[in-house]
Amino acid sequence: MRLNRLTAIATALVLSGALAGTLAACAAESTASPTSTADAAFADRMAAALTQWRASPSTGPFAFEIPGTALAASLGDGGVVATASGEGEPGAPLAPDATFHIGSMTKLFTAALVMQLDQEGALSLDDTIDRWFPAAPNGGAITVRMLLQHESGLDELDFDLVGHVAPQELIDDVFTRPPVFAPGTEYEYLNAGYIMLGRIAELAAETPYAELVDARFIEPLGLTSTYLDGEGTGPEAVDGFVLVCDAGEGADCAKQFGTVEHQEASPQWTGAWSAGAMVSSARDQAVWIRALVGGDVVGGQHLEQMIELTPLSSEFFTATYEAQGVPAVQLGEGAGLATWNVPGVGLCHGHAGAIPGSNGIAAYCPETDLAIVILNAIEPAGLTPGYPGLTPLTAGTLGALQR
DSSP states (O other), rough: OOHHHHHHHHHHHHTOOOOSSSSSSOOOOOOOOOOOOOHHHHHHHHHHHHHHHHHHHBSOOBBOSSSEEEEEEETTTTTOOOEEEEEEEEEEEEEEEEOOOOOGGGGGHHHHHHHHHHHTTTTTTBBBBTTTOOOOOOTTTHHHHHTTTTOOOOOOOOOTTBBBBOHHHHHHHTTTOSSSSSOOOOOOOOOOOOOHHHHHHHHHHHHHHHHHHHIIIIHHHHHHTTTTTTOOOOOOOOOOOOEEETTEEEGGTSSSOOEEEOOOOOOOHHHHHHOEEEEEEEEHHHHHHHHHHHHHHSOOHHHHHHSOOHHEEEEEEEHHHHTTTTOOEEEEESSSOOOEEEEEEEEEEEEEEEEETTEEEEEETTTEEEEEEESSEEEEEESSSSTTTHHHHHHHHHHHHHO
């Protein structure tokens, strides 16, 4: 899944301390054999940058290395190229086409699905959710659009239940707790909202969520390494690693000493469902994000709604960055897509994701016609958990593809 946005940004800023020591081997080669001449050239050009990125994290007193990173990108009409550095599991070199649990990057499939169903008239973004969930608190005031934009005001999932009960039971449990704010008055990132959107899509289309995603996106785009964990089939995902410390694990370890350990199987891998249970490769995600943001998946008006920053999200991110005294990177979100201002590249649209064992991002940058995907075999990864690797790697990736 992913950290609450406020927590994610605060953690990002804590983790941005200077790396202790110097990098000894910036020119380390990719650890896996590339699949084409183009991949080989890309791997060579990106080797030093990937080595530096993997050595960059710090929680203050403790510097650690990202065990493995897979990177895929495409420029204009050029094909997708991919490379990898490090390990996906202890002692196992990470292949460029390795599959990962991609966490909240799954939400783009859910948002695109809802947009298509709106286009077809199976539902409306302005429908209130009491149409499907009569027991929802404020259900007559919360719209589908508000769920997409994280403005519903509903409470979050009980993560102790994720992976142990069905999606509808997760939703029913959320409805037992009072809302945290009035609908449409605040922005707060909410995994529960995207579980609800998955169920709304199923009920509106009278078809299981996994079948809808497979038929509408995975098969047409030839995403051969992409599937919903627990319901689809495909290459087994790497387990990845986790940062562990006395305070807990992952983001709990900010400002803490810790160790990087093998990630054990997590119930979230299947239980996150339409909010975070997809498995995919960096190469597949590069195809997907270009198709989606490039306009090949939903109509123009619906794509605009996915991208256009909501005032509430813009206010949230502006205030958060200003409070920390640092330049804003994430500018806000629309109805599914986030927008980042990436130095040397411009605006990029996409989604990040984190789940036990992995942390990644997929983005398309229209000003340069660049699609880039970074998948890291650890949670958290890098200096900025909300956009892991995007700012340090994107400009170099663009340069490598332009050579």
